[in-house]
Amino acid sequence: MNKIRFFQVDAFADTQFKGNPAAVCLLYDELPDETMLAIAAENNLSETAFIVKRTDGFGLRWFTPTVEVDLCGHATLASAHILWQEGLLTPGEAASFYTKSGLLTAVQSDDWIELDFPASFESGKVMPEKALAALDVQAVNVAFSETRFIVELASVNDVYQCNPDFKVLKDYEGVVITSRGDSASDYDFISRTFAPAHGVDEDPVTGSSHCCLATYWSKRLNKTEMFAYQASVRGGEVRVKHKGDRVLFAGKAVTVIQGFFHLA
Structure with missing residues (x-):
């Protein structure tokens, strides 16, 4: 049985039961897409983040209970929080995430975590x-x-x-x-x-x-x-x-659950 280090974090919150809960899974190697989707469905949170260590930072992917998404802020905030909490990043060291939306970074700012994301701009599409x-x-x-x-x-x-x-x-x-x-x-x-x-x-x-x-x-x-x-x-x-062309946004985060996700 494989054991995956698992955390649940309330992101954009300074106390539990507020903000947006996200699951964070620390992986030794990439899992098959269908396995990550099944884990996300089992968690039944808006997002589950999967992190894999790389030589130049961390690979990061996000899954809702039904699909993989290209960009997720609160689960990235939760992921950075866990990397510092678990000593995978030293205090003050920036987090570098390689994702489907390119390189995303996170830094500590007092007790806030600031993320650097691509800005989104208005287009002419009409709402039905x-x-x-x-x-x-x-x-x-x-x-x-x-x-x-x-x-x-x-x-x-x-x-x-x-x-x-x-x-x-x-x-x-x-x-x-x-x-x-x-x-x-x-x-x-x-x-x-x-x-x-x-x-x-x-x-x-x-x-x-x-x-x-x-x-x-x-x-x-x-x-x-x-x-x-x-x-x-x-x-x-x-x-x-x-x-x-960038947006910096910051929030706080609180770990509420930690343990292992067991894969047969």
Whole structure:
């Protein structure tokens, strides 16, 4: 029986039961794709990350319970957290991840972890009327940003109150709803992310969505550094910096489970 070192981490959180839970598996060698997908389905979290040591850093892949994805922020944050926690990186040493989205890096910044990801920019793709209707909202603006639709709403309350029809949204790209922050908080903007097409109705806190939101709100707020909140039930805070074709976003992480995943 093979034993895989296994961790569950609440990413974008400074306490357990908040943020976005991700599983992290430390591998000696690559596993077959079907095995990694089966492990991710068994975990039944929005993402399971698989890490393999390389001479120049670490290979990193991400799986939802149903598919492999090309980019995932919270599971990358969780992965970097585990590498420092387990002594695979020394304190202050940068993490280098080789992924389907190219080289991604992570650095420690006090008790925050800052990730360097590719920025996503708006394109002219139009959101299907049926998908927009499934949100049952009054949109201020609708944009498409490479991998998902961004639907801007008028208020924070509108974001919280949105109750989508996930059966309809399952047929479309990922959807992010967002609004400017209000005077009751320090947040520049808030958001929620829906991805039923990937087996995740609502993702608790989504790093990759902030690659889109950073460019979207940087232009509208005329700011390059912003403080954001993803307003899911679990919730999570994200520090965001837009730097040209890159987005730096930072969060905290807490390990909640560790042990072994047993493969027969």
